[in-house]
Amino acid sequence: AQTVTQSQPEMSVQEAETVTLSCTYDTSESNYYLFWYKQPPSRQMILVIRQEAYKQQNATENRFSVNFQKAAKSFSLKISDSQLGDTAMYFCAFMKTQGAQKLVFGQGTRLTINP
Amino acid sequence: DTGVSQDPRHKITKRGQNVTFRCDPISEHNRLYWYRQTLGQGPEFLTYFQNEAQLEKSRLLSDRFSAERPKGSFSTLEIQRTEQGDSAMYLCASSPDRAVNTIYFGEGSWLTVV
Numbered sequence: 746a747q748t749v750t751q752s753q754p755e756m757s758v759q760e761a762e763t764v765t766l767s768c769t770y771d772t773s774e775s776n777y778y779l780f781w782y783k784q785p786p787s788r789q790m791i792l793v794i795r796q797e798a799y800k801q802q803n804a805t806e807n808r809f810s811v812n813f814q815k816a817a818k819s820f821s822l823k824i825s826d827s828q829l830g831d832t833a834m835y836f837c838a839f840m841k842t843q844g845a846q847k848l849v850f851g852q853g854t855r856l857t858i859n860p
Numbered sequence: 861d862t863g864v865s866q867d868p869r870h871k872i873t874k875r876g877q878n879v880t881f882r883c884d885p886i887s888e889h890n891r892l893y894w895y896r897q898t899l900g901q902g903p904e905f906l907t908y909f910q911n912e913a914q915l916e917k918s919r920l921l922s923d924r925f926s927a928e929r930p931k932g933s934f935s936t937l938e939i940q941r942t943e944q945g946d947s948a949m950y951l952c953a954s955s956p957d958r959a960v961n962t963i964y965f966g967e968g969s970w971l972t973v974v
Contacts, residue, residue: 749902778961790903790951790965797961836902846960847893847916848953850902 747772747839751851758827759859765812766822766854768837774798778840779813780848781822785833793835796820797842824856832858862886864966866952872972873942880938881969885954892935893963894927895951896920903951909935910957942973 748771758764770779781793796804796813803811808828812821824831837851865884873879885892890911895903906925907917911932921927924942929935939946949968956962 780961780963782965787967788949789967790953792963795961838902840961846891847905847908848895848903848963849905853900853902 747774747777747841747849749837749839749849749851751835751837751854753854754852755855755857757857757859760827760829762827763823763825764827764856766824766835766837766856768820768822768851770818770820770837770839770851772818772839772841774841774843776842778842779811779820780838780840781809781811781820782836782838782850783831783833784836784853785830790836794822827858829858829860832856864952864954864964866950866966866969868969869967870970870972872974875944875973876941878938878940879942879971880936881950881952881971883935883937883952883954883966885934885952886956886964888956889954889964890932890957891955891960892929893953893955894935894937895953897949897951897968898947906937906950939971942971944973947971947973 777798779796783791794806808825834853838848867882892909894906897903909929924940927937951968952966
């Protein structure tokens with residue numbers, strides 16, 4: 746079974762700083778998807794960024810980028826120029842490309858951006 | 861495209877009562893998922909439909925839980941004889957077959973069992 750671990754329960758940074766959230770996972774699959782989801786206090790889960798394991802290039806979406814280290818099974822999220830609206834719970838998630846395509850989530854990291 | 865819609869958003873019920881949640885996925889999304897999220901935790905998979913077929917159920921989904929998607933459009937999740945441990949957010953998500961890694965979530969249905 747796949748597992749996803751987020752070792753930082755909480756993080757706090759000042760506005761405009763850069764912050765990196767950590768995620769490690771365990772799988773025997775060779776191809777899969779990895780995701781970062783954001784869940785603000787309004788509670789709706791929003792997709793931030795996704796990565797396909799067979800792609801070596803790290804995904805980037807505006808201020809959000811990932812550092813995908815397949816051999817180390819690590820998938821960290823970097824938020825540049827952080828904004829107050831980035832305050833939320835962030836979840837790392839894994840999904841197989843074959844078979845049961847369900848998301849397996851980590852425990853989450855509560856990120857607070859301070860003014 | 862109005863997104864994934866869930867109803868009701870909040871439900872308070874007495875222990876032992878039955879509750880039903882409804883999910884309307886994004887139109888033309890073949891795949892529909894239910895997850896459960898308790899406070900301070902990540903969502904946990906409950907069940908998954910492809911069109912009207914229920915393809916997988918988690919062991920978390922005890923015999924008191926049942927989910928349906930009768931016409932391959934909206935889905936319902938029913939919990940019978942609710943227990944306090946059922947208190948959680950029930951999240952619905954959908955994705956199209958052509959882009960299974962594009963999963964959109966609804967705002968969730970909060971259940972409180974008293």
